[in-house]
Amino acid sequence: MTLLDRPTDLAEVQTLDQRGHERDEIIAIRGATRVFGHGPERVVALDRIDLTVRRGEMVSLLGASGCGKSTLLNILAGLDRPATGTANVLGRVALMFQESALFPWLTVRGNIETALRLRGVARKDRRPQAMSLLESVRLEDFGERRPHELSGGMRQRAALARALAQNAEVLLMDEPFGALDAITREVLHAELERQWIDHDLTVVFVTHDVREAVRLGDRVVLLSSRPGRVEADFSVTLPRPRRIDDAAVNELVNHITAELHREVRRHAND
Amino acid sequence: MTDLRDTPPSLDRDALDAEIAGLDALGFPATGHVSFLRRSWNSSWPKLAALGFAIGGWYLVVWSGWQKKFVLPWPHTVWSRLWQDVANGKIPDAFAITMHRAVVGYAIACALGLVIGVSFSRWRVLRVALGSFITGLQTMPSIAWFPLAILLFQKSEGAITFVVVLGATPSIANGVINGSDQVPPLLLRAGNVLGARGLQLYRTVTMPASLPSILGGLKQGWAFAWRSLMAGELLVIVPRVFSVGARLQNARDLSDVPDLQANMIVILAIGIFVDALFFGSAQRFIRRRWGLVDPAA
Ligand SMILES: Nc1ncnc2c1ncn2[C@@H]1O[C@H](COP(=O)(O)OP(=O)(O)O)[C@@H](O)[C@H]1O
Ligand SMILES: [Mg+2]
Numbered sequence: 119m120t121l122l123d124r125p126t127d128l129a130e131v132q133t134l135d136q137r138g139h140e141r142d143e144i145i146a147i148r149g150a151t152r153v154f155g156h157g158p159e160r161v162v163a164l165d166r167i168d169l170t171v172r173r174g175e176m177v178s179l180l181g182a183s184g185c186g187k188s189t190l191l192n193i194l195a196g197l198d199r200p201a202t203g204t205a206n207v208l209g210r211v212a213l214m215f216q217e218s219a220l221f222p223w224l225t226v227r228g229n230i231e232t233a234l235r236l237r238g239v240a241r242k243d244r245r246p247q248a249m250s251l252l253e254s255v256r257l258e259d260f261g262e263r264r265p266h267e268l269s270g271g272m273r274q275r276a277a278l279a280r281a282l283a284q285n286a287e288v289l290l291m292d293e294p295f296g297a298l299d300a301i302t303r304e305v306l307h308a309e310l311e312r313q314w315i316d317h318d319l320t321v322v323f324v325t326h327d328v329r330e331a332v333r334l335g336d337r338v339v340l341l342s343s344r345p346g347r348v349e350a351d352f353s354v355t356l357p358r359p360r361r362i363d364d365a366a367v368n369e370l371v372n373h374i375t376a377e378l379h380r381e382v383r384r385h386a387n388d
Numbered sequence: 389m390t391d392l393r394d395t396p397p398s399l400d401r402d403a404l405d406a407e408i409a410g411l412d413a414l415g416f417p418a419t420g421h422v423s424f425l426r427r428s429w430n431s432s433w434p435k436l437a438a439l440g441f442a443i444g445g446w447y448l449v450v451w452s453g454w455q456k457k458f459v460l461p462w463p464h465t466v467w468s469r470l471w472q473d474v475a476n477g478k479i480p481d482a483f484a485i486t487m488h489r490a491v492v493g494y495a496i497a498c499a500l501g502l503v504i505g506v507s508f509s510r511w512r513v514l515r516v517a518l519g520s521f522i523t524g525l526q527t528m529p530s531i532a533w534f535p536l537a538i539l540l541f542q543k544s545e546g547a548i549t550f551v552v553v554l555g556a557t558p559s560i561a562n563g564v565i566n567g568s569d570q571v572p573p574l575l576l577r578a579g580n581v582l583g584a585r586g587l588q589l590y591r592t593v594t595m596p597a598s599l600p601s602i603l604g605g606l607k608q609g610w611a612f613a614w615r616s617l618m619a620g621e622l623l624v625i626v627p628r629v630f631s632v633g634a635r636l637q638n639a640r641d642l643s644d645v646p647d648l649q650a651n652m653i654v655i656l657a658i659g660i661f662v663d664a665l666f667f668g669s670a671q672r673f674i675r676r677r678w679g680l681v682d683p684a685a
Contacts, residue, residue: 195581212581219578222679223596232592236583256408266679269415275408284582302415305407312399359399 144288144320145171145194149203152189163189165345166203173209173287176314176321178335180328180374186346187324191290194322209287209320216293218273220265226276227252227261233283251279254316255309271302278313288320295330304362307333311358328378332370333362340374342381349381350374461646469646470653478635479654486621486632487658489545493552494613501557501609505564505602510590519565526558530616534623548620555616556609563605567598600674607667614659632658 152164163186171177181187192198193205195213220229230248239247252258255275265273274294281289291310295303307330314321325331331338335354342349352374356366422430446463454460473479504522508515533551541547571594579593621633630638632654639648675681 197577197580213577215574215578217574219574221575221578221593221596223599223677233582236588236592256405256412260412264677264679269412271411271415280582302411305404305411308399308404309408312401312404315399 142173143170144173144208145169145206145322146208147190147194147203147205150190150193150200150205151202152186152193152198152200162345164193164200165347167346167348169339169348171320171322173320174318176311176323176334176336178331178338179322179324179341180331180338181326181341181346182343183326185341185343187326187341188292189346190341191292191322191324194288194290207288210285211288211290212281212284212286213290214274214277214281214292214294216296218265218277220273220276220280222265225262225264226257226268226279229265229276230280230283233280237284248283251283252276254282254313255279269302270298271306274298274306275309278310282313282317286319288322289314291321291323293324293326296325296327303330307362308359310334328371328374329362329367332356332367332374333360338374340377340381350377459645461649466646466649466653470650473647473650478630479632479650482630482632482635482651483654483658485629486617489548489552489621489631490613490617493549493617494556494610496549497553497556497609497613498560498606500553501560501605502564504557504561505568505605506590508561508565509568509594515565522558522561522565525554526562526612528554530555530612531619531623533616534620538624543624543626545626547624548617548626551620552613552616556613559609559612560602560605563602563608564598566605567601568594570601571597600671600678600680603667603671603674607663607671610662610667611659614662618655 147167147169150164150167151162154161154163167190179187179190189198191213193200194207195211196207197213199205220226221232224232227245227248230251231244234244234247235241249258249261252261255278257272257275257279260268260272260276265276268276277294295306298306310321310323311334313319321334323331323334328338332354338352338354339348340350340352341347352370354370356364356370360367443463450457450460450462470479508519508522530551533554534547537547537550541550568590575593575597576589579589582592584592618633621631622637625634625637632651636648636651636655639645639651672681
């Protein structure tokens with residue numbers, strides 16, 4: 119069974135691209151540095167990071183573990199601040215984690231209604247809005263369940279619905295599908311793509327999986343470790359819908375992986 | 389750069405829906421359901437068996453002639469005395485007096501404990517200054533408070549309530565404090581991202597996340613309150629108030645052993661009943677709701 123339709127015609131995309139207008143910047147990070155600890159235990163998690171994301175883009179943030187990806191997302195989500203430099207997001211932000219982080223004492227619907235309540239939605243409007251959000255992630259029959267009664271993929275979809283309930287323009291995702299099996303992951307890639315289109319989102323998707331980064335991103339931003347810097351910024355012009363095993367995806371994956379290996383070898387000479 | 393948002397990719401939405409539905413059907417964890425009767429039988433027969441063994445053991449000890457029947461009577465003698473005093477209203481009256489004291493003291497302790505617990509978990513300074521003092525209070529045997537309580541309140545209801553409150557409050561406060569310490573940081577971050585700050589974060593995340601621990605504190609607080617109350621009723625006999633403790637003390641003074649043991653059974657029964665039926669089932673309910681137990685178990 120094919121998940122998605124035939125790839126969109128490449129030529130068509132390119133003509134549209136030529137006509138393409140500049141989209142405005144929604145995320146602007148300039149010279150952001152973040153250091154943890156002091157003395158010999160000092161870790162430079164982020165070192166003078168520059169990164170801009172345009173409205174509507176899907177950006178994959180790729181890097182080995184410990185290179186500062188979560189730190190960067192926390193800063194964008196307003197949970198942390200850079201020591202020097204600036205990080206501005208011009209829009210409401212939602213953040214998803216590797217674990218759903220749903221509140222276990224509430225039903226799935228209760229979780230979504232909590233997000234609506236904290237956003238200031240009137241009490242009487244919360245229930246219908248929660249139901250339509252649940253419908254948009256195909257969980258309308260599971261609203262009265264508790265998070266621990268759902269499978270991992272369902273929990274991440276519920277978390278996605280909760281993020282959508284924040285009416286955010288920017289969705290930050292920190293390895294959101296890292297704990298899922300391969301097939302569930304592929305389905306959720308398509309689901310994320312659908313929500314991205316339907317809700318006109320800007321997505322920053324953190325992953326350490328090159329293939330996943332290429333599958334999803336308009337751009338793949340490669341972060342280096344120790345200190346965390348932007349190493350490379352690939353633009354992915356492959357047409358959507360993509361499949362994770364497309365030949366073109368494969369080619370780019372190999373290219374980026376080779377780049378990664380070069381970067382790792384460079385560390386050997388440090 | 390290609391901007392694909394201007395050419396909406398043609399997702400096959402129906403195929404995607406079908407795959408999602410399939411995965412959900414496969415991945416949905418099954419929950420084994422055990423009937424209510426079966427469940428209550430499973431949990432009650434070991435208790436009934438244990439009770440049977442205890443009574444059997446009691447018969448054996450009496451039958452062995454280790455003590456005179458006058459000091460250690462047969463269980464059925466005690467049982468008929470218990471029924472007699474239940475029927476003539478003495479035990480129900482004593483029960484009403486004692487439970488009234490317990491409820492008043494425990495309610496005050498709950499209010500104080502919750503206020504102290506919430507303030508301590510919201511203000512670090514208080515915590516650092518007085519946290520270990522609260523834990524210290526918890527280890528203080530309540531009976532050690534009575535000399536002071538009697539000096540302050542004479543032999544009155546006030547003295548008993550004072551000690552019951554002092555006995556139960558630290559446990560309840562500690563339950564609240566420990567609960568707020570153990571909230572998973574991920575949930576706090578999630579609450580933060582959803583826009584909850586300060587008191588709202590406390591109400592939305594910290595409070596419900598610590599409910600299992602708060603309930604543990606309430607349960608322990610009840611145990612301390614009940615012990616303090618019994619110590620109090622034996623020590624502080626308010627004239628003409630025939631509480632369960634006072635009747636126990638009176639039976640000892642008159643060497644009326646069946647009466648003495650009947651009152652002991654009442655004390656034990658109240659303790660077990662409140663602990664198991666009230667706190668036990670509340671805890672089981674919360675643990676299930678919070679996903680802290682295997683749903684199939
Ligand atoms: N709160 C913290 N205290 C000390 N060190 C931290 C803290 N958070 C992250 N780090 C360090 O900063 C580096 C980057 O961490 P993180 O952003 O979590 O990486 P990633 O998400 O890419 O795996 C790591 O070396 C980690 O040990
Ligand atoms: Mg991380």
